[in-house]
Amino acid sequence: MPLPLFALFIAAFAFGTTEFVIAGVLPQVAEGLDVSVPTAGYLVSGYALGIAVGGPLLTLLTPGLSRKTLLIGLAVAFTIGQAACALAPDFASMLSLRVAVAVAHGTFFGVAMVVAVSLVREEQRGMAVALILSGLTVSNVIGVPVGTAIGNLWGWRATFWVMCIIGVASIAAMVALLPSKAGPARRPVGFAKEVRVLGRQQVWTSLILMLMLMIGQFGPFTYIAPLLQEVTGLDESWVPFVLLANGLGATIGVFLGGRLADWKLMPALISMLALQSAMLAVIYAVSPYPLAMIAAVVVWGGLNFAIGTPIQTRILTWTADASNLASSLIPAGFNVGIALAASLGAAVLGAGYGYRILPLIGASAMVVATAVALVSYAIERRDNDAPPLPAPAE
Known part of the structure; x- marks a missing residue:
């Protein structure tokens, strides 16, 4: 498989981990933001809503933008969002930040799938999609348990700082490995x-x-x-x-x-x-x-x-x-x-x-x-x- 797919895998791993790791540190987040655990649960449903509604809308607003530029921009938004979540002073701001990151999440996976299949031969499309999806499964096997352990040891804000570091790594990988014309913007x-x-x-x-x-x-x-x-x-x-x-x-x-x-x-x-x-x-x-x-x-x-x-x-x-x-x-x-x-x-x-x-x-x-x-x-x-x-x- 082409190396650019591994850059997309790293970003998929980052997005997948930040979506699901919140469940592992939810009690600590609730205590830290001074809300009940059920109220903190809206951080999960709000993220899903951001993906479902915001992702398609943002995708429709960026049809002429270079796919590489868009993917890197989404990773930048993710990285800034993780740092902002780590510094969030209250529940309302945390929820807003999670929804904003979720919009980038929904857009990323839609665009990444299209780019992935454009980088391989027709008979390799299934494996290209599988590699991007594996970022989600690996995030559950490795990212969520490790992120939860970090939260238990050093507090939930540390979990989001580590996610910020992974975001930086995904940006660097895409800048270095994605060809400039990978999945180029199509004629509207x-x-x-x-x-x-x-x-x-x-x-x-x-x-x-x-x-x-x-x-x-x-x-x-x-x-x-x-x-x-x-x-x-x-x-x-x-x-x-x-x-x-x-x-x-x-x-x-x-x-x-x-x-x-x-x-x-x-x-x-x-x-x-x-x-x-x-x-x-x-x-x-x-x-x-x-x-x-x-x-x-x-x-x-x-x-x-x-x-x-x-x-x-x-x-x-x-x-x-x-x-x-x-x-x-x-x-x-x-x-x-x-x-x-x-x-x-x-x-x-x-x-x-x-x-x-x-x-x-x-x-x-x-x-x-x-x-x-x-x-x-x-x-x-x-x-x-x-x-x-x-x-x-x-």
Whole structure:
């Protein structure tokens, strides 16, 4: 893989860590800003909202800007934002800063995906997407635990100072490694065409698959700790190790999904969706048995991220002629899906059902996803559709 992809990986790792590490230091942040832990939780939901809404808007406002310049500018905004968070005097300013960084986050991943696939041959697109996505999985495996440990040792503000240093490293890497014409700004195609490409069935069905995948993943994962403790019977001290194993499985899954996307995208995607439905049913069945449950959670984590890669590759492939809006909807869609999954899980639990039912709800979502993918692929083959050519460069 080209070295520029590793520069994008470093930035993806930085953005992923700052999104998720807040959960690990949330009690300290709440105490330091003199608010309750539930109030501090808005730092998580506010970040997701910034990605989902602000990311697409900023992407639409910067279509003519050099992609390298834009990516470096987003990394600069990230770095300044981390320093500002470390110095935030109160909750309101901290929340505002988190939302601002989230806007840069949502824009970065949309643009980075487009740049990544432009740097490789067509048959390597899946692996290029996988490498950027691996920044998120590695951030969960390494960045979040280390950031949490730093916060526990030296205070939560130290966590954000370290994130600032990682931001500087990402800026240096992109300045040094990204070619000046990497993913050059395309000739503006107009807002109307940006919207029209979303009407292609390969695009909107992929967005449905994305939402179903998030329900299958974050419906159970949001409540994984009580599920493991109350249903599986694990001591709380084991939960971090299970999550670490899940993260390792996810990292392997990202690259497996990249390989399969470059091989036969839709047959591989349909097979993995069906397999994930079965895997969630297995989790329901083995949830009372610790060893089997741990093994199932690892495989489940791998499949979650293996599936995410071909979905994103498909969206980028079928919007190559007007990719700005569509690419920015990828991180936005994931975050909307996460919010829906968590809310659905809360509603189910509030209705009196136990944690064990959550994997079955996820399995149902994956059955829907498999059916949607099968119908979409059948229509594509029937109509003999071909992906569009990229928009001409300026």
